[in-house]
Amino acid sequence: MKSHVLTGEHFINGDEACAEGAIAAGCKFFGGYPITPATEVAEQISIRLPQVGGTFIQMEDEIAAMTSILGAAWTGVKSMTATSGPGFSLMMETVGLAVVTETPCVVVNVQRAGPSTGLPTQGAQADMMQARWGSHGDYEIIALAPSSPQEMFDLTITAFNLSETYRTPVFIMSDEIVGHMSEKVIIPEARKIKTVSRPRPTGRKDRFLPYKPGPNGVAPMPAIGDGYNVHVTGLTHDEKGYPVMSVETQKEMMARLLGKIRNNLDDIILTEEHRLEDADIVVVSYGVSARTAYTAVEEARQMGIKMGLLRLITVWPFPEEKIRSLAKRVKGFITVEINMGQICREVQRFAGLTPTYLAGHPGGAIIPPEDVLKIAKEALA
């Protein structure tokens, strides 16, 4: 069988790489709505999906786009949408539905500066807390932050794999700069790409409990037509999927929803460490900002400052243990991010008495390495 993975070296932008990652991951449905700077994801995948027997549909708004991918997911296919801040806001209610119905799907947010319409063509990383808490109610979510077009490809596959493993929406928190940046992207051979598909139930159809978790805390997921006659609701529900309006059921359901993420942190949390072994100052960064943070580390080292980088590939769930253990031996943290201190607060929560600084920016530009160096010098002075 002919592979539809475009194995080889390409010079493409992050948005296009994301679309290719989705194809390589086995995505078969994309519900979209145009928005700068995420439109190219939809454009590219609209061409690619029909070539692999998949379906692209441009919906009437982002709410519909997000909802359509949940419907598609329940037919047994991998599904996805892509947007930016304003659309991300509109999708939030449906994200909650995806969480509570344990529907796997991938949502790409190519972030731009806000609030509101903000700077549509200029990057930011200011939706990070919205990614964590944007839908109402308590929940856990997975969010990955690619730093390059190559990672837009790689992490899109990771996002699908995590969403299929944990039956949860996974966010790819990119930004305008990475989305529009063109770089070399290496697409491996199809057989070398690891893809995961949700386990489907087997066994008696009449006794099946669609929300009874398996060993990793996740239940196998039937598709429409498999004959399991599942009921899927946004109401608080029991293991059968039936609404039960009771405190106990709410507790049980929440324990399951939170537990399947919290009990699998080692599998979900991906970080990259650079020169951390002897670092006095740890730069915590992610996405495009990790690129300038990396430069800052190199320059600091030349100046004799012992700086290291902790790059968050998984931003949510947050690698709190990592921060806690670093806090015991380093002199300070500098969080580098294009916002006014969203992940910085998170670092602060786990840094204890270790001072935490922000190298931030309100949006529209990257954080220059000089800003990071200046803060480092003051911190160590």
Add this chain to the structure above:
Amino acid sequence: MKYWRVPLDTGEIQVTRGRVHIIEERCKGCGYCIEYCPREVLQFSRKFNKKGYHPPEVKEEECLNCHYCELLCPEFAIFSIAAEKAES
């Protein structure tokens, strides 16, 4: 009069006779079946079900097995089944 319209399948149903089945505990006493049975087969009974409603009961009239009560009942509480052809 209750003959507000002739059922589309009049031809068929006049030859059959039905037996109405009532699942009393499900009834919420809306009275739709009683009011709109084309034969006025039903009436409210005097008894109460557990929910506190009076379920319908069958009067002397013969059920046509038209299934209209079955379609109209919001509670899946009443239906008709063709009676065994004893007399014909």
Add this chain to the structure above:
Amino acid sequence: MKNSSTTATPHPLEDLVRMDRIPHIWCSGCGTGSVFTSCLTAIKQSGIPYNQFAMVSGIGCSGRGAGYINIDSFHTTHGRAIPFATGIKMARPDLKVIVFSGDGDLCAIGGNHLIHAARRNMDIIVICVNNLTYGMTGGQVAATTPFKAKSSTTTLGNPDTPFNLPLLAYAAGATYVARWTMLHARDLTDAVQTAIARKGFSFIEVLSPCPVNFGRRNREKSLDTLRKYHENTIVKNGAHPSELDVDFNKGVILGTFVNVDRPTCDEVYRKMYWPAEEPKEQRKTG
């Protein structure tokens, strides 16, 4: 045997109902259960295996429908049943996808999705239970509440003009448009059966009483509403959708107003976009 007491024979629809969830939440005298029964009867009579169907509901009293049917069923967010159904349909065009929801859900908060699904001729069946109000939240004014009718948020009467829903669906491009009341249970069942058998976007409006939250404020018991459905309606198949305002003083027109063929969204997409020879790795996903 006369004066039969309770029966041990199961109701004929029990294989299609989640009996472990009955009694349902609908009030005594609510018409939603009647509409639901007609819908289930049509599904049963279609003879199509139940696993070829999916039901999607939004939020509201009739939005609970999906919770009672014993097939794959989805109770989604407020207003979003149609885009959810769209996702199902486009990913699995062989399925019969039925949206069962209310007027507030489908035509107010979800109005945008309704018109776009109609425009695309999305091959789904939309059963819109129109009770003229927001029942579940206690009877607030809706986009379908008659002019001057009372509601909990228009205590002196509704100052706004309601939607003529068949006209809206027709104007947006629906290829099958019908209106019945829950009392016209046979016609309604036939309409749902017709919609199941055909391809394209089918919109069936069903007038249905909400005695508890609309009737109470407008001096109407459920049997009074049914009397209006009986006496103040006119069956006029093929009537122009512009004549279809819901005004019981003038008489409300019922019937099938639109039934035309037009290629459906999934058909056109696959024809235009999929390579002539369908790739092997597609399908069998479902």
